[in-house]
Amino acid sequence: MYRAEVPVKEAAVEEVTRANNQKEPRELPVFLLGKGFKLIVVALIVLVIGGIWLMMYVKGNNSDDAVVDQTPATSVSIDEATKTKESSKTEQSASKEKSTDEKTDKVTITAPEANSGSMNYVVEAASVDELTMTIEATGGDSWNSITTNTGEAVESGLLAAGDKKEIKLVKPTNLNVTIGNSQGLNMSINDEKLEFATDAITQNITIEFKQK
DSSP, X not given: OHHHHHHHHHHHHHHHHHHHHHHSOOOOOHHHHHHHHHHHHHHHHHHHHHHHHHHHHHHHHHHHHHHHHHHXXXXXXXXXXXXXXXXXXXXXXXXXXXXXXXXXXXXEEEOOOTTSSOOEEEEEESOOSEEEEEEEEOSSOEEEEEEETTOOEXXXXXXXXXXXXXXXXXXXXXXXXXXXXXXXXXXXXXXXXXXXXXXXXXXXXXXXXXXO
């Protein structure tokens, strides 16, 4: 009877031992825990760096936009200043040209002394390349004739009362002028009026052109 009970006890001891072994949890290797922790740390660092880079990128784009917005205004300001400067230069150049033209166009007419018997008028100008003679009938009709010293006709015919005529004189030297009604005729050269030396109705005069 004693021998029969021994195997039963041994079997019971084995069952208890097996049960205890199953209840104990399996421990993970230490090197696996260390590697996972490192991966988590690295991932967090990458996320932080990525966030910082993204913020700097967005900020940089906003800064570039601000610079782009300001550039057109600066360009417009420079363009306006350039246009103003060019306009000023153009006005100054036009003013100088006008002043030069006025000096060139200005003439001086010297009439003969009264009762001297001379009918010679002298016209002086900075340039005699081209002058303008104007005749205007202000007090009735006037028949007029203008020729060069070589006999070439410049103007000939009746100028009706109220009519006005401009005659271009290109490099003139001397002109012979016959006026049918000096009391009703105004004559000027480059807007400088020629004053008749006598009151005679019909006059035969000569005009001599000289360069100053």
